[in-house]
Amino acid sequence: MNQKEVNLTSLSIQQLDEIRKQIELELNHLTSSFTKLKQAQFKFQECKNAIYLLSKEEGENKEMLVPLTSSLYVSGILVSKPEKVMVDIGTGYYVEKTIEGAIKFYEERIKYLTTNLKDIEGYVNTKSSNLKVVIDIIQEKIKNSAISVD
Numbered sequence: 001m002n003q004k005e006v007n008l009t010s011l012s013i014q015q016l017d018e019i020r021k022q023i024e025l026e027l028n029h030l031t032s033s034f035t036k037l038k039q040a041q042f043k044f045q046e047c048k049n050a051i052y053l054l055s056k057e058e059g060e061n062k063e064m065l066v067p068l069t070s071s072l073y074v075s076g077i078l079v080s081k082p083e084k085v086m087v088d089i090g091t092g093y094y095v096e097k098t099i100e101g102a103i104k105f106y107e108e109r110i111k112y113l114t115t116n117l118k119d120i121e122g123y124v125n126t127k128s129s130n131l132k133v134v135i136d137i138i139q140e141k142i143k144n145s146a147i148s149v150d
Contacts, residue, residue, distance in 0.1 A: 008137050013145075016138045023131045030127060034120045041113040048106035051085055054078075055099045 008016065057080050065073040086094045087102045097105060 008134065013138060013141050016134055016141070020131065020134045020138065023127055023134060027124065027127045027131060030120055030124050034117065034124065037113050037117050037120065041110055041117065044106045044109045044113070048103055048110070051099060051102050051106070054082065054085070057081065
């Protein structure tokens with residue numbers, strides 16, 4: 001995409017208002033994406049912690065309910081110190097991994113999301129600065145137009 005720099009002070013208040021709306025829209029989208037990535041990062045961290053705790057669990061096998069959907073559960077047995085676990089790799093697909101492999105998988109996902117979160121945070125800061133500049137110019141133009149009317 002070829003972007004061209006525009007002197008914001010040369011634009012009309014209506015044009016600046018359109019730019020403000022566009023930046024706010026982009027900022028809302030970035031903020032929403034940031035929140036969703038943060039939730040995914042938390043979910044992966046919880047999965048990693050659960051697998052780690054499961055690998056340290058001692059004692060007898062325990063009965064439990066396994067969720068198949070949000071309202072359907074089946075009986076299952078939680079094996080103490082399992083060698084392998086099923087890992088959700090996304091879009092409804094699961095793979096069998098060793099405990100170490102599963103922990104490594106989630107650590108890689110967490111690292112990837114952390115990188116993306118830092119990138120999005122940078123974009124949010126840039127967009128916020130741009131929005132502040134546009135709002136300041138709009139306010140200055142409104143103030144100047146009020147002075148020239150007097």
